[in-house]
Amino acid sequence: NAGVTQTPKFRILKIGQSMTLQCTQDMNHNYMYWYRQDPGMGLKLIYYSVGAGITDKGEVPNGYNVSRSTTEDFPLRLELAAPSQTSVYFCASSYSSFNTGELFFGEGSRLTVL
Amino acid sequence: GEDVEQSLFLSVREGDSSVINCTYTDSSSTYLYWYKQEPGAGLQLLTYIFSNMDMKQDQRLTVLLNKKDKHLSLRIADTQTGDSAIYFCAESMDSNYQLIWGAGTKLIIKP
Helix, strand or coil, X not given: CCCEEEECCEEEECCCCCEEEEEEECXXXXXXXXXXXXXXXXXXXXXXXXXXXXXXXXXXCCCEEECCCCCCECCEEECCCCHHHCEEEEEEEECCCCCCCCCEECCCEEEEEC | CCCEEECCEEEEECCCCEEEEEEECCCCEEEEEEXXXXXXXXXXXXXXXXXXXXXXXXXXXXXXXXXXXXXXXXXXXXXXXXXXXXXXXXXXXXXCCCEEECCCEEEEEEC
């Protein structure tokens, strides 16, 4: 059981470039999430999904897109990268909803936009 | 709006007890959580408490909840070097599908 796997672990982008952060989980969880973690701040929810084919915006969705074509995969796409998107990104999954379910996190992806 | 606040750092001596504090603003919280993040790793659930409980104990961990003051604490007894990490407090509400996170408290262990 690998849990939640994110790639890449580190990436440097130039302003205006695009990239996709990959996330996959092997626990057959319906719920998946993308968070960003900025220094001195709590995690902020970017997007979440309650099942394959269903996605919804979180607190800070601007500049990002997601898709959920399978239960296992939940990629996060950054279009036209900006310095404000420099952050550590975490993918997470859970068996049940936010309120009662334990979140399982990936190891994080550190993105720098220069 | 909703907010969860924690001190950014706590330094304790090995073998002492650590007490990490958290305050939250939303009285409709249903669950409150403590997650641990070790260096270079993702967050892991340590423990949680339902809002109708005052205390929960799990081996070296004790969680205290004061609903009147909206204050949550995590006590780690006999703190060890392996407890060095960032500890995040989070609250969930029935009203929306969101977890509200604190900024995390970095626990530093002195020999």
